[in-house]
Structure formats: C-alpha cells, structure tokens
Amino acid sequence: MSIKVIAVSKTYKTQKALNEVSFSADKGQIIGFLGPNGAGKSTMMKILTGFIKPNSGEVFVDEIDVLKNPIAAQKIIGYLPEHNPLYTDMYVREYLQFQASIFKVNKSEIETCIEKVGLTEEAHKKINELSKGYQQRVGLAAAILHNPKVLILDEPTTGLDPNQIAEIRELIKELGREKTVLFSTHIMQEVEAVCDRVIIIKKGAILVDKKLSELKQNNQQIIEVTFDRKIEEQFFKQLSDIISLKNNSENTWSLTFESKEDKRSKIFDFAQHNSLKILSLNAQHKNLETLFKEVTS
Numbered sequence: 001m002s003i004k005v006i007a008v009s010k011t012y013k014t015q016k017a018l019n020e021v022s023f024s025a026d027k028g029q030i031i032g033f034l035g036p037n038g039a040g041k042s043t044m045m046k047i048l049t050g051f052i053k054p055n056s057g058e059v060f061v062d063e064i065d066v067l068k069n070p071i072a073a074q075k076i077i078g079y080l081p082e083h084n085p086l087y088t089d090m091y092v093r094e095y096l097q098f099q100a101s102i103f104k105v106n107k108s109e110i111e112t113c114i115e116k117v118g119l120t121e122e123a124h125k126k127i128n129e130l131s132k133g134y135q136q137r138v139g140l141a142a143a144i145l146h147n148p149k150v151l152i153l154d155e156p157t158t159g160l161d162p163n164q165i166a167e168i169r170e171l172i173k174e175l176g177r178e179k180t181v182l183f184s185t186h187i188m189q190e191v192e193a194v195c196d197r198v199i200i201i202k203k204g205a206i207l208v209d210k211k212l213s214e215l216k217q218n219n220q221q222i223i224e225v226t227f228d229r230k231i232e233e234q235f236f237k238q239l240s241d242i243i244s245l246k247n248n249s250e251n252t253w254s255l256t257f258e259s260k261e262d263k264r265s266k267i268f269d270f271a272q273h274n275s276l277k278i279l280s281l282n283a284q285h286k287n288l289e290t291l292f293k294e295v296t297s
C-alpha cells in the first residue's frame with residue numbers, strides 16, 4: 001500500500017474536522033479527493049504529509065509511519081499545499097535550487113523538473129512575473145524535485161483559467177504514471193478525466209470511496225420532459241423502472257429510471273398513449289456531478 005489511513009480523527013479546539021477517517025491507496029493510483037469547503041480535505045492532507053498531528057489514528061505512506069517518522073515520510077512525499085506558498089521575489093531557478101538544497105537533491109535534477117513541468121521558457125523569470133498557471137507549475141516542480149513516490153496536491157487547479165486547468169491536469173496525469181497521486185478539487189470533470197478512484201468526504205467523514213469505473217457503471221438515467229399540458233403524478237405509474245420523479249415546473253418532470261434500456265422511446269409511447277405532446281426531452285446518465293450533489297447535499 002502506498003497510502004494507508006486508519007481511523008484518523010482531528011479536532012481543532014472545538015471544531016471537529018475529521019471523524020475516524022480510513023482509506024488506503026495502491027501504488028500508481030490517481031485519487032480525486034472531493035468534498036465541499038470545510039469537509040476536511042486540507043486537514044487530511046496536512047496529516048498525511050506530517051505537518052499536523054491527528055488526535056487519534058494512524059497514517060502510513062509507503063509503509064512508513066508518518067506520525068512516528070515524519071521526516072522519513074516527507075522524503076518520499078511531494079506536497080503542493082493549498083494556495084501554493086512560494087517566495088515570489090525569487091527567480092524560478094533560484095527558488096528550485098533553494099528547495100533542492102533543503103531536500104539535498106542533486107542540482108542536475110532541477111533542470112529535469114523544469115522541463116517536466118514545462119517551465120523551460122520561464123525559468124529565468126521572477127516567480128511574481130509568472131501567471132498563476134505557471135506559478136502552479138513552480139509549486140509542482142518543487143513538489144517533485146526529490147522524486148517522491150507519493151504526491152499530495154491540495155486544489156492544484158483552483159483559480160486557474162480553463163487552458164491552465166487543462167495543462168495542469170495533463171501534468172497530473174503524466175505524474176500519475178509513476179507516482180501515487182492524491183489531489184483535491186471541486187471540478188467533477190477533472191476527476192472524470194484524470195482519476196482512477198474517487199473519495200468524497202463531507203463533515204470529516206468519507207461518504208464515497210469507489211473506483212471511477214464502478215461509479216460510471218450505474219444504470220440510472222435522468223430524463224427531463226416537458227409535455228403540452230399538466231398531468232397528475234399517478235399517470236407515471238404506467239412507466240416501469242421509475243425510481244423517483246419530480247415535478248420541476250407546471251408541465252415539466254424530471255424522471256429517474258434504473259434500467260439498462262434507453263427509456264426515451266418509452267416516454268414517447270407513453271405520451272402518445274395519453275394524447276400528450278412532448279415539447280422538450282433531455283436525457284442524461286447519472287454522472288459524477290449528480291452523484292456528488294446527491295451525496296453532499
């Protein structure tokens with residue numbers, strides 16, 4: 001196991017931030033760590049990287065006990081904290097040299113990392129002259145300088161524009177080929193595009209921990225349909241496999257089916273049978289975004 005968290009709890013004074021959180025990750029997985037603000041994501045990451053201690057529980061990174069041997073653990077962990085703390089008055093190369101000296105990394109690694117994160121053209125500049133996307137690359141370069149086995153990235157794409165997000169996302173994917181990556185984000189498409197696994201946390205407790213492939217493998221479809229007139233809820237009893245329904249507005253209904261069969265044609269038959277006209281119909285598979293809303297709302 002690359003990461004193993006066992007029954008970790010953390011309370012800040014009176015604020016409970018984590019409540020008996022457990023999960024583990026195999027080598028080479030990219031895990032999306034999702035949850036609303038205040039869910040406990042950053043707290044979990046600070047504990048995993050040995051920056052703060054939990055009140056109870058155990059944490060192992062690549063079999064090293066983080067609470068007992070934080071320095072040994074930090075040698076194999078790359079960490080990009082939330083808000084990426086950089087010395088912005090320093091030049092990119094100078095900052096990375098400074099970081100390399102802390103981790104006792106050979107200077108030759110610096111150029112390799114600069115190239116890996118696509119900073120070659122900017123490496124001679126001061127950090128405060130770079131765009132936020134490029135500053136994020138500096139943080140990533142600093143995190144991977146010592147070639148860590150595990151990468152912990154706290155909201156690496158927050159505050160970036162769509163192009164920068166796509167670039168950092170590609171980088172995470174690339175890094176995930178050889179490392180275990182745990183990264184927090186609010187963007188569901190990001191998780192769908194990058195991750196092997198998804199952990200959803202709310203109020204300090206894990207609500208979902210599943211492989212992305214398992215999450216995608218559900219047979220729920222949501223169909224929003226507008227008819228030309230108002231109908232009673234009981235009409236829908238004629239339709240099979242409905243698991244829930246909602247009257248969104250006057251003539252518009254949101255129908256959730258659990259079935260492998262595409263239910264759109266059944267709705268057309270239903271309309272015809274009841275002399276209804278369909279004014280609009282919109283079908284979607286239950287995706288990660290709807291799942292996230294469902295479990296966190």
Ligand code: ADP
Pocket residue numbers: 012013015016017035036037038039040041042043044
């Ligand atoms: P997230 O990263 O998911 O937004 P955090 O781990 O930052 O969540 O916060 C979890 C909870 O702990 C929140 O209620 C937050 O206000 C609280 N919290 C975080 N850091 C501190 C701190 N240093 N002192 C007191 N409360 C904190």
Ligand code: MG
Pocket residue numbers: 041042043082154
């Ligand atoms: Mg946070």
